Amino acid sequence: MSQSLDIAVIGATGTVGETLVQLLDERDFPVGNLYLLASGESAGASVPFKGRNLRVRDVADFDFSQVRLAFFAAGEAVTRSFADRATAVGCSLIDLSGALDQGDAPSLVPEANPQLLAGLAAPYRLASPSASAVALACVLAPLKGLLKPQRLTVAASLAVSSRGREGVTELARQTAELLNARPLEPRFFDRQIAFNILAQAGTPDAEGHISLERRLVAEIKQLLGEPGMRISATCALAPVFFGDSLAVSLVAESAVDVAAVRERLAQAPSVEFVEEEGDYPTAVGDAVGQDSVYVGRVRGGLDDPCELNLWIASDNARKGAALNAVQSAELLIKHYLSKILT
């Protein structure tokens, strides 16, 4: 592309925002002027881009008419405060925070639902879904036509980086305290996360679900175009810095051809199929730092021919968030560059 876009990244100092800026550079994204933004106290920091250090400004003072595309990679509250301000002046946006509902900003995973782009009107409002939804969509979309999923059960062990830099710092601090036999005082999490698993990655509502579980279920249905699929999701926090692990069990309408599933996954874009000689994918060692979603442990049911089980490992900050947002932007530009620029 010979034309370039002036772009804003909101939340540029966070784990996802920093990765996003790095990817814009790595992938030669057609960036004209890049504005790095953050809310309140993070403003003033600097972040490297193409050999220069860019100063991070306060999003509250930003004039969105200066840019044509904005990535919202800060928290939900920041998106809620500034998303409308952006599109009101013609700036398209991709939200990574989960703040906007699907009717307002539908989720896009280019490997799963690129057809979403047909028929959108500028300025565009898209969402990059939760990291687990990105990983699941990349793995399940290629199985379309081969099986019709009726029920999906997902047990997600999320990395502490899903809670941002503070989650990472807290796991490191707690682990060091314990290894040095010092008394543990949880700070960022409500209890010991080191050498432990926390059953809920958020606060449960009256029915016991956390918002991430509701979000994941809604996103998967939209991404796969399967509104009638029944989905159970459990999102726990594991003592892992980066990389989500998902235990997935699926019940299809009819018997699953496991060999054919393996073949499809081995050829699927953005999917790394790991199963040679007892090998299996892991977050650390395989997925982290990579642009693909890793899948393995593909096996049928022990007592149900309609069952399919999988294990998925994915870099939550990179493939699950920053990269999916950048790939979504690339696809958006491919379709609508002229409309974005005007």
Place this chain on the structure above:
Amino acid sequence: MSQSLDIAVIGATGTVGETLVQLLDERDFPVGNLYLLASGESAGASVPFKGRNLRVRDVADFDFSQVRLAFFAAGEAVTRSFADRATAVGCSLIDLSGALDQGDAPSLVPEANPQLLAGLAAPYRLASPSASAVALACVLAPLKGLLKPQRLTVAASLAVSSRGREGVTELARQTAELLNARPLEPRFFDRQIAFNILAQAGTPDAEGHISLERRLVAEIKQLLGEPGMRISATCALAPVFFGDSLAVSLVAESAVDVAAVRERLAQAPSVEFVEEEGDYPTAVGDAVGQDSVYVGRVRGGLDDPCELNLWIASDNARKGAALNAVQSAELLIKHYLSKILT
């Protein structure tokens, strides 16, 4: 009980065996002479019992006619080599290794299937099932009559102690290496377990299942008396020293009354129900060191009234293995003391 039994514990130096010896003491189990046994290199060590240090002898040299009950808490190979030698001379046994099949040594969890004891013949051969099966049976058995489970999906995050003392040592060593920024060389596990999750707690067979998964599925069906229930099990290894965590999703024949489930669990024996004001159970902090199985995150389905979701945390070495074996022995003695003694 005024009478006492001469007893052998095989695998007395392991994580489970040591806990078992400790429980025999704590619970005032009617022990006459206690013989601590181990295979090969562990023989010669000593283990404390009732204020004395007992020397651990080599199981290969042991005369099982000296005892009336033997706990097999070593590996599968040891059980296979010596179980028949024990019962041939009239010694009853409780196997914790998973080596014996159900027809030979049926699984007992006193809270779930005490009726198993009716109609057994001496010398008795019982199995204490896998730790995850014990935990699941304690939680699901009290729900009988309230719901009829048709499908069960279990994603288990097992502690490294499920692989014995070497698993514990390896997680500690790897964590220390990483925190000190030294290069990591996995030894006991095939890759990095520190700050990572390993998708399979064992070697997969040709169909991709590990033996623990097959074992867990068979045990649950037997313990709950539900041979037709469909079960999917995934057993992964987490960077946790002690305490298993299970994400459980169940589909019942008809709509689940979630409030009634909560009520049942709050009253169930050996079950600690944790759900006040957003609270939830965790392995470390709740379950480890305790005699109960902890359950929480009890919630219905988001799109299926027949769905029930739970989170279970349990001490794999204590409640999941040693304590269940001792409680099974207590129940066996209550039923059949005179037959065991003769």
